[in-house]
Amino acid sequence: MAHALVVGAGIAGDTLALLMERDGWTVTVAEIAPTLRTGGQTVDLRGDSREVLQRAGLLQQALNRLVPQRGAAWIDAHERRLAEMPVEAFDGRGYVSREELLRTDLARIIHEATGPGVTHRFGETVKALQDTETGVLAHFRSGTQKKFDLVVGADGAHSTVRTLRFGPEETYRKPLGLAHAWFTLTERPETPPLDGWFLTHNAPGRRAVEARPGHPGHQEVGLTFATDTLPPRHDRQAQHALLERTFADVGWRTAEFLAAARHADDFALDTFDQIHTPRWSTGRIVLLGDSAWCASPLSGLGTALALRGAAELAAALHAAGAPDDTSRTPAALTAFEQTMRPRTTSAQQLLPGRVASMAPKSALGIRINALAMRALQSKAARPLIRKALADSEHGRTTTPTAEPRTSPAT
Numbered sequence: 001m002a003h004a005l006v007v008g009a010g011i012a013g014d015t016l017a018l019l020m021e022r023d024g025w026t027v028t029v030a031e032i033a034p035t036l037r038t039g040g041q042t043v044d045l046r047g048d049s050r051e052v053l054q055r056a057g058l059l060q061q062a063l064n065r066l067v068p069q070r071g072a073a074w075i076d077a078h079e080r081r082l083a084e085m086p087v088e089a090f091d092g093r094g095y096v097s098r099e100e101l102l103r104t105d106l107a108r109i110i111h112e113a114t115g116p117g118v119t120h121r122f123g124e125t126v127k128a129l130q131d132t133e134t135g136v137l138a139h140f141r142s143g144t145q146k147k148f149d150l151v152v153g154a155d156g157a158h159s160t161v162r163t164l165r166f167g168p169e170e171t172y173r174k175p176l177g178l179a180h181a182w183f184t185l186t187e188r189p190e191t192p193p194l195d196g197w198f199l200t201h202n203a204p205g206r207r208a209v210e211a212r213p214g215h216p217g218h219q220e221v222g223l224t225f226a227t228d229t230l231p232p233r234h235d236r237q238a239q240h241a242l243l244e245r246t247f248a249d250v251g252w253r254t255a256e257f258l259a260a261a262r263h264a265d266d267f268a269l270d271t272f273d274q275i276h277t278p279r280w281s282t283g284r285i286v287l288l289g290d291s292a293w294c295a296s297p298l299s300g301l302g303t304a305l306a307l308r309g310a311a312e313l314a315a316a317l318h319a320a321g322a323p324d325d326t327s328r329t330p331a332a333l334t335a336f337e338q339t340m341r342p343r344t345t346s347a348q349q350l351l352p353g354r355v356a357s358m359a360p361k362s363a364l365g366i367r368i369n370a371l372a373m374r375a376l377q378s379k380a381a382r383p384l385i386r387k388a389l390a391d392s393e394h395g396r397t398t399t400p401t402a403e404p405r406t407s408p409a410t
């Protein structure tokens with residue numbers, strides 16, 4: 001039986017494992033974290049995400065977990081509204097929609113849908129990959145080794161598989177000049193309610209503080225600021241000290257958030273980067289998701305691309321006769337890239353001003369941003385925005401070239 005190794009149990013890795021299992025593969029997923037990684041903010045169920053989940057028979061479960069939201073609002077330090085964008089804006093196709101769920105919930109739904117043909121090895125990763133005549137010999141951190149017919153690097157923007165096979169991260173990383181910390185805040189009786197609104201407070205000096213609805217009794221908090229470099233990932237003390245220095249004079253609820261961040265289980269801090277790789281596969285090793293094409297959270301398309309990429313890769317392998325015959329696997333990986341690359345290239349082209357509008361430099365920039373948010377929703381601008389949204393959605397929702405096997409529920 002053909003056996004694949006997927007490195008990384010994120011959205012891309014687990015979706016691929018699920019689809020390949022349904023096609024008859026045996027799949028091992030090596031995830032470096034000790035358990036399934038939770039955390040993250042909301043992800044969007046429109047476009048590609050909806051379509052791939054529908055085909056996988058998981059859409060209804062995802063719809064059952066939607067976070068009730070009323071819209072996005074930009075506020076000053078006294079929580080006065082500078083601009084609002086309700087979920088109804090642009091016929092429900094605007095910045096925040098009714099169809100969003102927490103990344104944690106989506107990851108769990110996909111993970112729990114994998115069956116006995118998928119073995120997860122948590123706390124595990126690869127330290128070397130060696131090509132052989134008939135497959136790839138993976139050397140695991142735990143000291144074991146095993147040969148696979150296919151190895152997939154779905155291990156995120158800081159991918160180890162990419163480093164092992166294609167070279168150091170710096171060659172492929174394009175920093176966007178911002179970093180972002182995020183975590184879940186547990187509400188207390190005195191916590192101001194969000195009432196369904198995703199609130200953003202911008203402060204001069206390219207700083208943004210956000211709070212958005214999460215699970216009942218929780219808020220998802222984000223802190224964005226300008227930098228390309230961060231303290232080492234394991235040095236949490238230095239990370240908090242940096243945030244506290246950077247946001248010391250920012251008003252609104254920032255002091256409360258900085259204090260809560262120190263105790264949050266799911267606290268994370270990373271730079272907003274893109275990953276630009278000239279090719280995604282060599283032989284029987286392929287990159288998938290953020291490891292291959294991270295467009296950054298600013299694109300709003302990370303999850304959609306991860307889901308679509310997994311469906312396209314499963315479809316390409318199926319079309320090449322795998323898992324019964326894996327001799328054409330390298331050609332399938334090339335075909336997958338040809339199909340998928342135009343989407344990822346387009347997703348990496350962020351809208352002009354996207355980075356600057358996330359965290360404007362000056363008080364004037366913040367006011368201009370709020371005016372722009374209001375102007376976008378004016379009667380005069382609406383037809384133009386509708387057309388732009390329709391064009392981009394059209395580009396995002398073409399069907400896979402061949403259909404991977406779907407669950408009986410579809």
Ligand SMILES: Cc1cc2nc3c(=O)[nH]c(=O)nc-3n(C[C@H](O)[C@H](O)[C@H](O)COP(=O)(O)OP(=O)(O)OC[C@H]3O[C@@H](n4cnc5c(N)ncnc54)[C@H](O)[C@@H]3O)c2cc1C
Pocket residue numbers: 007008009010011012013030031032033037038039040041042103124125126154155156157158159160161182268288289290291296297298300302303306
């Ligand atoms: C905890 C978390 C929270 C996130 N929150 C947001 C968010 O709020 N907004 C947003 O836009 N995007 C967020 N993202 C990124 C978003 O999930 C991805 O852009 C998108 O879903 C593509 O997913 P991916 O599977 O390619 O990568 P990822 O979601 O990054 O998943 C990669 C997986 O690989 C694992 N991994 C990493 N290195 C190794 C290794 N060496 N060996 C084995 N496993 C490894 C990671 O632990 C992770 O489980 C988050 C990602 C994570 C992991």
